[in-house]
Amino acid sequence: MADASLNDIGPVVLVGAGKMGLALARGWIAGGLPPASLVLVDPFAGDAARSFAEQHGVRLLKRIDNVLTHVLVLAVKPQSMAEALQEVQPSVGMHTLVVSIAAGISLKTLSGGLDTERVVRCMPNTPAQVGKGITGAVGLNISDADRGVVGALLGAAGEVVWFSEESKLDAVTAVSGSGPAYVFYLVEALAVAGMRQGLEPGQAMQLARQTVIGAAALMEADTQSVSILRENVTSPKGTTAAALGVLMAPDGLEALLDRAVLAARLRSEELGRG
Numbered sequence: 001m002a003d004a005s006l007n008d009i010g011p012v013v014l015v016g017a018g019k020m021g022l023a024l025a026r027g028w029i030a031g032g033l034p035p036a037s038l039v040l041v042d043p044f045a046g047d048a049a050r051s052f053a054e055q056h057g058v059r060l061l062k063r064i065d066n067v068l069t070h071v072l073v074l075a076v077k078p079q080s081m082a083e084a085l086q087e088v089q090p091s092v093g094m095h096t097l098v099v100s101i102a103a104g105i106s107l108k109t110l111s112g113g114l115d116t117e118r119v120v121r122c123m124p125n126t127p128a129q130v131g132k133g134i135t136g137a138v139g140l141n142i143s144d145a146d147r148g149v150v151g152a153l154l155g156a157a158g159e160v161v162w163f164s165e166e167s168k169l170d171a172v173t174a175v176s177g178s179g180p181a182y183v184f185y186l187v188e189a190l191a192v193a194g195m196r197q198g199l200e201p202g203q204a205m206q207l208a209r210q211t212v213i214g215a216a217a218l219m220e221a222d223t224q225s226v227s228i229l230r231e232n233v234t235s236p237k238g239t240t241a242a243a244l245g246v247l248m249a250p251d252g253l254e255a256l257l258d259r260a261v262l263a264a265r266l267r268s269e270e271l272g273r274g
Helices: 019-030 047-056 078-091 107-114 126-130 144-155 168-177 179-196 201-221 226-233 239-247 253-273
Strands: 012-015 038-041 059-061 071-074 097-100 119-123 133-139 158-162
Touching (some): 012 019, 019 047, 019 126, 019 144, 047 059, 071 144, 078 107, 097 107, 097 144, 119 144, 119 168, 133 144, 133 168, 144 158, 168 253, 179 201
Parallel strands (some): 012 038, 012 071, 038 059, 071 097, 097 119, 133 158
Antiparallel strands (some): 119 133
16 A cells, blocks of 8 residues: 555654654655644753744644644653653544654553554664665554555655564664664774874764765665675775775674674663563
């Protein structure tokens, strides 16, 4: 089923107006969700949330009391979810579709805390702030229409991948949810390596940063596999081959990322257990 139109969805109540919540909200407004159909709820809203609400004419509330909710999006930190569920539960009814983007919080926990089975658990990532995100999603007892609504909301911030098994969401969290931080750290590490080879700090960071930005843009523009793109840069017995000999060693980058992704997945599972 095709995604719904943002123009026809609402009211949407977003609980949690932090960076990720606002990134989604910006995408919704840009994609056609009428400002009157969006309500932000955050008792500790910062300047960014207040500015967004004022700029677009969106209601910003401290509590969800007496708000009609067609779609309820929970964008609070996992550690705050128990309190959030207790607060919003009275506003959830048969008409409400619940979408959570909190890492590690299971469908069972969400459904039990809100007394509804119309629940979708998602894991977006921070490139959603520039419309380049990717979100993994899994639903509990949702209709094709519900799926279309969620697809429209999440698709406003990037690509959406649906899963049939909830257990896959912990791996999604470890790969794409946390993944942008791995890339940013790669830039930091590459810049430090450049400095150790004699480059000035500013030059090293500029080279490292733009290399990753450019490589990502090339990967997006070129439909060939990433392996082919890598091989295209690698001349036999050249400088790139020498570096890849280190990175592709048995104890190299793949092994390191295996350990990192496993640690993130286990932490996601731990968060789900409370």
